[in-house]
Amino acid sequence: MVNIAVLGYGTVGSGVVEVINTNHESINKRAGQEINIKYVLDLRDFPGDPVQEVLVHDYEIIANDPEVDIVVEVMGGIEPAYTFVKRALESGKSVCTSNKALVAKHGPELMEIAKEKNINFLFEASCGGGIPIIRALNGSLTADEVDEITGILNGTTNYMMYKMATEGSDFDVVLKEAQQKGYAEADPTADVEGYDACRKIAILSSLAYGKFLNYENVYTEGITKITPEDMVYAEELGMTIKLLGTSRKLGADTFTALVAPFMVGQKSPLYSVNDVFNAVFVHGNMLGDAMFYGSGAGKLPTASAVVADVVDEAKNLHENIATNWSNEPMKLTPMEETEGRFFVRVKGVTEAQAEAAFGKLQIVKVASLPDEFGFITECMKQKEYKEKISKLNGEVIAMIRVKD
Numbered sequence: 001m002v003n004i005a006v007l008g009y010g011t012v013g014s015g016v017v018e019v020i021n022t023n024h025e026s027i028n029k030r031a032g033q034e035i036n037i038k039y040v041l042d043l044r045d046f047p048g049d050p051v052q053e054v055l056v057h058d059y060e061i062i063a064n065d066p067e068v069d070i071v072v073e074v075m076g077g078i079e080p081a082y083t084f085v086k087r088a089l090e091s092g093k094s095v096c097t098s099n100k101a102l103v104a105k106h107g108p109e110l111m112e113i114a115k116e117k118n119i120n121f122l123f124e125a126s127c128g129g130g131i132p133i134i135r136a137l138n139g140s141l142t143a144d145e146v147d148e149i150t151g152i153l154n155g156t157t158n159y160m161m162y163k164m165a166t167e168g169s170d171f172d173v174v175l176k177e178a179q180q181k182g183y184a185e186a187d188p189t190a191d192v193e194g195y196d197a198c199r200k201i202a203i204l205s206s207l208a209y210g211k212f213l214n215y216e217n218v219y220t221e222g223i224t225k226i227t228p229e230d231m232v233y234a235e236e237l238g239m240t241i242k243l244l245g246t247s248r249k250l251g252a253d254t255f256t257a258l259v260a261p262f263m264v265g266q267k268s269p270l271y272s273v274n275d276v277f278n279a280v281f282v283h284g285n286m287l288g289d290a291m292f293y294g295s296g297a298g299k300l301p302t303a304s305a306v307v308a309d310v311v312d313e314a315k316n317l318h319e320n321i322a323t324n325w326s327n328e329p330m331k332l333t334p335m336e337e338t339e340g341r342f343f344v345r346v347k348g349v350t351e352a353q354a355e356a357a358f359g360k361l362q363i364v365k366v367a368s369l370p371d372e373f374g375f376i377t378e379c380m381k382q383k384e385y386k387e388k389i390s391k392l393n394g395e396v397i398a399m400i401r402v403k404d
Helices: 011-022 024-031 050-054 059-063 081-090 100-117 133-140 155-167 171-180 195-209 228-236 299-315 351-358 382-389
Strands: 002-007 035-041 068-073 094-097 146-152 239-251 254-265 277-284 288-295 339-347 362-364 372-376 395-403
Touching: 002 011, 002 059, 011 024, 011 035, 011 299, 024 035, 024 299, 035 050, 035 059, 035 299, 059 081, 068 081, 068 299, 081 094, 081 100, 094 100, 094 299, 100 195, 133 195, 133 277, 146 195, 155 171, 155 228, 155 239, 155 277, 195 239, 195 254, 228 239, 228 339, 228 395, 239 395, 339 382, 351 372, 351 382, 382 395
Parallel strands: 002 035, 002 068, 068 094, 254 395
Antiparallel strands: 146 239, 146 277, 239 254, 277 288, 339 372, 339 395, 362 372
């Protein structure tokens, strides 16, 4: 029997208990022994819920019980999650978590402790809800040299972009709708400003490239400036707008990473990922292109990924599962040096003036916006774009990167 303790009985925590209780026979079979929920930690009581039988309010009970083999951290936030997880690992208990903030900030330290103790710190649910992308990077893709990861990593913003594209709604309208449906928090900052996606692409990049990417070094831009007019241009171009987290390995020790809205064309597999779904596109030097798609959030999809980690840890109780993670810092190319194409909306400028500044352009006009036009540049460094755009005397209404 493997005893586990679940820290937190909120949305994901209650989902973990439900998944284990509902699928206990198949889970136990895959784990090779019985998974037993010995404790659930929460400050609240839940009268009438069977969880009351194993509910505790004091973490010390779990920390000091040598029979607890695995701790499941689904509380969220940095503290007290970090303190609890570190103590569990130091006492020889494996840990699995869905907490992206914790992994992005303290992942290297916690994985090092797990390695020293010959136990495990797993976090499949931290990056894509129920999408098994971390397991793929750690296992199925180990024969490949991954050189790009690009993902729709936040279901809330993808839902909002989809609604703005299909219904022509304003940002504030779709945000309110997302909040009413429970997709967005009362404070949506982490989602709409790109912070959530930033932490996720940092974790995925660290695993893919074998060097630690500090999320604080990743250029991050949210969706708050995207307008229905931008969406009209995207439709005219046969494209759509998505918030992407993307990173590339350009050379042996050269990497780029950013989070920003991108114009995405119909040839991209990410074009058709709509609503609250997430997807992660991976390119490897042997594999070529692959995409992982599914529910990026939600109680049971996330809980399912957490329980998959529980099973892995139960099968490897006293054996550290090797990963490609390293504590060596990843050095990013400065944003000014990163290359790409840019979609630009301008006013008070002629096409001839724009082409004089940028050279060859793909011009796009929208009948409902007669006083302006848009264009897509050739591929260039960001500093070149800034130099060229500064030569235009008119108004730059918007700039959105183009995903190639």
